[in-house]
Amino acid sequence: MDRRLRGWGGVAGMAVACALAAALLPAVRHEAGTGRAGPPRPPEATPARQAADEDCEDPEASLRPSGADGPAVNRIQESRQLVVGVDQNSFRWGYRDPATQDLVGFDIDLVEAIAEDILGEDYREQDKKVVYRAIPTNQRIPALQKGDVDLVVRTMTINCDRIRDVAFSTAYFEAGQQVLAPKGSGIEGFDATLAGRTVCTAAGSTGESELRKQSHGARVVTVPNQLDCLVRLQLGEVDAVVTDNALAAGQAAQDPSVELVGEPFTEEPYGVAVNLADDDLVRRVNKVLEEYRAGGADSAWREAYEKWLADDLKGIEGPPAPKYKS
Missing domain, CATH: 3.40.190.10 (Periplasmic binding protein-like II)
Known part of the structure; x- marks a missing residue:
C-alpha cells in the first residue's frame, strides 16, 4: 500500500488535518x-x-x-x-x-x-x-x-x-452510497477492484451495513465518524472510503487528491x-x-x-x- 501522505500538502497539511479531527471530537453547544x-x-x-x-x-x-x-x-x-x-x-x-x-x-x-x-x-x-x-x-x-x-x-x-x-x-434529501478513493488508485467503484484493499466506513452507518453484506474481498475498518476515514485515507492507512456520496463530495472538496468513483449503489433518503x-x-x-x-x-x-x-x-x-x- 502507498503510505505517502495524500492531500493537504504532505506532513504540514496532515498536521492540520489531524488537529482538525481532534478539535472536532468534543461535544459542542451552540x-x-x-x-x-x-x-x-x-x-x-x-x-x-x-x-x-x-x-x-x-x-x-x-x-x-x-x-x-x-x-x-x-x-x-x-x-x-x-x-x-x-x-x-x-x-x-x-x-x-x-x-x-x-x-x-x-x-x-x-x-x-x-x-x-x-x-x-x-x-x-x-x-x-x-x-x-x-x-x-x-x-x-x-x-x-x-x-x-x-x-x-x-x-x-x-x-x-x-x-x-x-x-x-x-425525507429532506436523497443521497447514495459510493466509493471515495485517491485519484489513480485503480479502484473503480463498489466492485471487485476493492479486493485485497482496506476500506474505511463509519460504525453504525449504512456503509457498514452494505460492506457486511458484500465486501468485495476488502478488509473493512470502522471509525466513529466519517472525517476519521478521510484522515486515514490521507495517511495511507486505508485505500478507500465507503460513505454517502453527499458526505464524500464534501470530503473531495476538502482534498482534491481524492475523488468519487463508480456509481451510487444505494438510495439514502435523509x-x-x-x-x-x-x-x-x-x-x-x-x-x-x-x-x-x-x-x-x-x-x-x-x-x-x-x-x-x-x-x-x-x-x-x-x-x-x-x-x-x-
Whole structure:
C-alpha cells in the first residue's frame, strides 16, 4: 500500500488535518447552557412503532404534518430549549466555521428552521436556545432512546431497520452510497477492484451495513465518524472510503487528491430522527419541512442547497417529495 501522505500538502497539511479531527471530537453547544431532552422514554405502542412492526414496504412514509402542540412539543417549549444531535465534522452538512467556530451547514440550517417554529421566531432573544450535541454515527439511535436529545439531524438515512427503533420525518434529501478513493488508485467503484484493499466506513452507518453484506474481498475498518476515514485515507492507512456520496463530495472538496468513483449503489433518503414516543414532534417537524420545501426555486430548501451543496453536488433539482402514512 502507498503510505505517502495524500492531500493537504504532505506532513504540514496532515498536521492540520489531524488537529482538525481532534478539535472536532468534543461535544459542542451552540449557546450557553445545558439540559436534557427529558427522562428516557421507552418505545411504546405508538402508531410509529406499530407501523414499524408490520412488513416494511415504504420506510419513508411518515406521519402527516400538524402544527398542534403535544407532549413532546410542550416539553421543549417548557424547557425553553431544543436539544439536537448533530455532526460537527461533515463539511457542508454540519461543521465548525473556522472563522467563527459556529456550527454551520445544510443540516444546521434545517435545525434553525425547526427551532424557530417550535420556540418562536425571536427565540434567540428570549432566553431560549438550541443545544447542539455532537454524537458519533453509532450513537444517534441510543441518544434518542435515552432522551439525551429531542431530535437527530445528522445525514441519517431512513430505512426499515431504523424505523423499528426511532421515528423519522419525511425525507429532506436523497443521497447514495459510493466509493471515495485517491485519484489513480485503480479502484473503480463498489466492485471487485476493492479486493485485497482496506476500506474505511463509519460504525453504525449504512456503509457498514452494505460492506457486511458484500465486501468485495476488502478488509473493512470502522471509525466513529466519517472525517476519521478521510484522515486515514490521507495517511495511507486505508485505500478507500465507503460513505454517502453527499458526505464524500464534501470530503473531495476538502482534498482534491481524492475523488468519487463508480456509481451510487444505494438510495439514502435523509430524515430527521425522533424518539418513537414523540408522534406530535414528528408531525411538527413534517409541518416545518412542508414550509421549508414550499416555493420551488425560491424555497428555503433551495436556498440552503445553493449555499452549501450546489458546488459539490450538482444537478439536484429539488428535495424528495414527502410520503405520508395513509
